[in-house]
Amino acid sequence: MSADSYNAVTWLLDRNVEEGRAEKLAFTDTVSELTYGGLQKQSRRLANLLRQLGVRREERVAMIMLDTVDFPVVFLGAIRAGVVPVPLNTLLTSDQYAYVLADCRARVLFVSEALLPVVKDMLGRMPDLEHVVVSGKEAHGYKKFSDEIAPESEVFATAATHPDEPAFWLYSSGSTGMPKGVRHLHSSLAATADTYAKQVLGIREDDVGLSAAKLFFAYGLGNALTFPMSVGASTILNSERPTPAVMFALMNKYHPSIFFGVPTLFSAMLNDETLKHERCGSRLRICTSAGEALPESVGNAWKSRFGVDILDGVGSTELLHIFLSNAPGDIKYGTSGRPVPGYNVRLVNDAGAEVPDGEVGELLVDAPSAGEGYWNQRSKSRRTFEGHWTRTGDKYIRDADGRYTFCGRSDDMFKVSGIWVSPFEVESALITHPAVLEAAVVPEADPEGLLKPKAFVVLRAGANTAGLHELLKEHVKQKIGPWKYPRWIDVVDSLPKTATGKIQRFKLREHN
Template structure:
């Protein structure tokens, strides 16, 4: 059967039309939804949007926890030709206000527990005319279920080109205002055809659990496009993914695929409940992205859980992972090799390709690149250059073809005229049994020369160690693991590290 280019037709209608309507699509702690149920609910949402006057190519912002309502709102909007804009629920309210104003959203779907805090921001939006509350809505509010009831359970997806903008994702805004990144319908299937199919080998009997939320490009693929491509199921966790909550979800739903970020894997390893399978006897792959995975964390996880972590790198601009380790061929400490369908270059400051073993900025070419940024012409031109997308990440390609992460281009610094990768020093630090997390920045000494400074979170078992003793232990450890000139001249023990709402360390705040 031929489908139009609207991604809804392939990801939702196809399964019902081919007899998979009763298969489980999504489950959260309280509810579940089959593919037939998803199709009907999406159709209701799409037609209710039309009746409410939210027209094609208009924006609906989703400020939602990971429940079964999220995919209904996202795919229902696509079905109607309306552009869903998932928003990080942990963003400061002023950034949420910026996104609402910048996108000129006409409608918002918001989870009830988030409404009170965001209400003043919503009231200040001149373009916003429809607020729909997912969960327990108040008497003067439009509840999600009531909104769906006003729609029709069967509706055709609007005809769309695969190259038509389908949805936006805002960048994390770690060093400035968030950028609205515009993605097309065809890119959703592109992430499945490349990474999910050819690296993970995902199948219809897989059960997915992503601790990374759907509002993030990584989580959107993990929890929606990957399982939905094959008629599989996804488990959703609306709450904060603490180690206890994650392990309880693993034990209850027994997923086969688990997606997390390096910080979470480190925290899980420190939890007393971690062990073989991490609570799921069916677990076959663990995946990490968001930041590079320290070698020591991967090795400890493999030993404790018995399943390797496939570390990869993706971006909001490329939608999902484009460099990854492979099942059965994991090289901890590297990001692996290019995902099928993607090409990579490492270039110097003059955009000339560098030799293996030399560092430079990673550029990527592939089928899932965004169309550009909304109303950010100059930044679009700097990032999207023809078929190539600049990542802003510094990498080295090793002789065997594996790519090793060195850090963000603006995080690199020189010591005695030699480039130092913060990530390399951080990896050395977390390989020591006393350190749970670490961040490294360049810091001037009394002569104004830049040297490494480390901020570390200690393991509970190390809290009693004398600071001077700890410093000497870690200094010698880094010298041995990373190089004599790379050791931190200062080590500050902290309770937490500044991070974006998606978990990336904000090193620029530590340099202040």
Template sequence: MQGTSGNAAEYFVDRHLAAGRSDKTAFIERGGNARSITYGALAADTDRMVGLYRRHGIRREDRAMMLVLDTVDFPVIFWGSLKAGVVPIPVNTLLSADLWEVILDDSRATALFVSSELLEWAAPLVEREGLKVFVVGGDPGPHLDFGAELAASDPGPSVDASPDECAFWLYSSGSTGRPKGVRHVHSSLQATSDTYASKVLKIREDDTVFSAAKLFFAYGLGNAMTFPMSVGATTALLAGRPTPDSVFDVLEKTRPTVFCGVPTLYAAMLAGMNGSRPEGLDRLRICVSAGEALPEEVGTRWREKAGVDILDGVGSTEMLHIFLSNAEGDICYGTSGRAVPGYELRLVDENGQDVEVGEIGELLVNGPSAADGYWNQRDKTRSTFEGRWTRTGDKYELRPDGRLVYCGRTDDMFKVSGIWVAPFEIEQALVSHPAVLEAAVVPAHDESGLEKPRAFVVLKGGAVDDALAAELRDHVKERVGKWKYPRWIEFVEELPKTATGKIQRFKLRQLEGEVQ
């Protein structure tokens, strides 16, 4: 049971000491200088974070930017910040240095924590106005050493925070524009654990979790930190990029029971299996996918080859984690499932009216983990957060059985012959062809100025020729309808994506003038 304070660190960290989990491993790293940390050591180190902030004049409600890889330093800094009343801001470590500057300036963070592997690109940030302390984990060079600073700091008590008090920020991926600072309160963290983690994922104390999605994403933060910590489970961490080879290595070395990935990674891992079942999948009881809708073909092939199902779900930075999902015993690949217990969903038309079964509408969600708004973007806050309801910007179709089928982002939808076309439906049809690894579909204008589907296709291998393009067009006609086939098919080496694995269709739409 949570204590009298609304400070989330009390529930996720300190509660485990009284529960007798002090000696249990909370996090274990994979890689070169692998470390691990127990729940007891995590509690002690997060107490020392309070002293570290005091020593450097960082006060309650100040902000601390985190350019920190998935190492044991991450939970120490994050939860220690909450204990101190400082607002941690985990930032995408794969962004360009100029975007780091934008986020640092926008957030007005007074403390910056950096993993030494990123120091070459992050070092210029030390000169930014308003920054009081610059701390480096690993090899610090001329900067403050995180380990030494922590050891030199006396432990301090957690602040007594309100459940509605701002706890941390996450910056949106910025796939279609400038990143937005999304502000979340203390109670949102437990809200996602009490809903999705408890009632859909059914997280257990004896689980070992590995999330390929990083901790600085809302999806990864829940998967690899708050969910396992809500029950005292163990998390395996990978500091490097999650390639199929590196992920297979972690799976083999740590034998997790829960694996969380994104559709692009699952497709790439299937392509790398070469017909055999890799080591490390034997203890998996469930897998999770989010970030983009999981193609039906990928889900069914993964179940066949890996021997375990994928729970495909939908979440957002604004809602902190998944609010619409398939569930064990209720999996239907090709759909996003049903509302997670604790959340309400609506599909509305352009006039805000609920759509009927079989119709397409924009998805709105109401739930306990909604963000407190965007930082310094009032108009965007007002257009996204409408009272109890949050606009997702996603279009879905309501099926008779109550499941929702993803159609695309609101900005990605377009009409052909006066009928709405869902790019994802065409993409699923393309991916179901044995030669196709990935596909993205955007509108393009024909010689009459009318919009028609244009496909960008990544192949698993083999020769590219006109015959294959014609074969793919016929394949789409047979699967989803004759009028939906892509008029143009372009074979590419890779698709533009965000670091979360989401396809950046807006970049493909910018190639309008290059249609042949």
């Protein structure tokens, strides 16, 4: 390739083969496995398949695929061809899939057999969709992935793409509406590996990674594909729902050295009474958390039980991975840590002026991995991507040591008696009570029309509910202050969440 040409697959995959890792395990999904050399060959076959199907450079192919070895084949094969893969959340509804497929105008859909029933009835209504390829044992009348790819050539001239050319799209989780397509560039994958993976996580060639977060969204894509491939490491893929039992079983079978989780899962793994004697394999050296701020109590409990730290951080679909993080030897549970090397951050008030230490502000990030905008959403792109800076929509506070603590989403914060209240702070206080497993807090108007905190709590099994409401109110008063306690408390069976584990507080507000 010329000096102004760069294809992400050349760096991610071909480099590993050239450096002697052709026989090194790249991915296993408990049923199949792929070496780096095998993945290179399969990705070339996939690129040739796309050419046979008439897909041209810069056109999109959609992926509704579980985490199996077929996922990196499709994702990397499309990028190799200069075609844009669009991995989609595997938990969407049929209507949401119809919206996204129409929005991205995908020419081809790659779909796992288990997910085909969700989309089958609407596939004929997609005017731009010409081919459906099914990954699995049966294709149910569509093209079968293994049959389609097998006869294709292992020779393919990788597209001479530009480093600033869109390589793939990721759709936002849609926690407040229909998903938005974020366009990411060929250079973005290496940017996340050179910053967080290399300088914070310290990933190594001998690492084996296991990510509870799936490949279809930004956190999981970095964890399970970009980061291990950046150093020639190996990844365990999990196609099942990441329950505590499933994750413990995988950890004890494969003995990962890095476990990438989310706060909800860490808490569930700690609190499942049927799994209280389970361990995390024999090689685990570090864990990471993102998707939602990790409560201090969960981080301390995990370290106490398993002897391994969790590096809590914050990232976003728009910025592709983590940009604020705790680091080995520099961990303070309850905070999101410090800026990842290579990322600049600032906190601003509603007028756009920077706020001093100790004051709440909206977090803006200058990121080498930022997307170039939302597809067909010009006004939202202009509100989010402001030159070098990306608005995260997160409210943070910075202490004198330069650590950042999450306060809530901009649209979740509210004032009580003229003072900002962070739902996350109240939630973190509530879950330190022995009866509470999970909590979510939203504003509710009192009879005078003034906003006060209202809590929704999920109780631990067997919790004593006698006088619980008053006990919880007093508990919060003692923990974080008398004006922040929830005036109303509803006990619920579960909390609404996105696929990334984020609490959908807007649904609780609508419930009110």
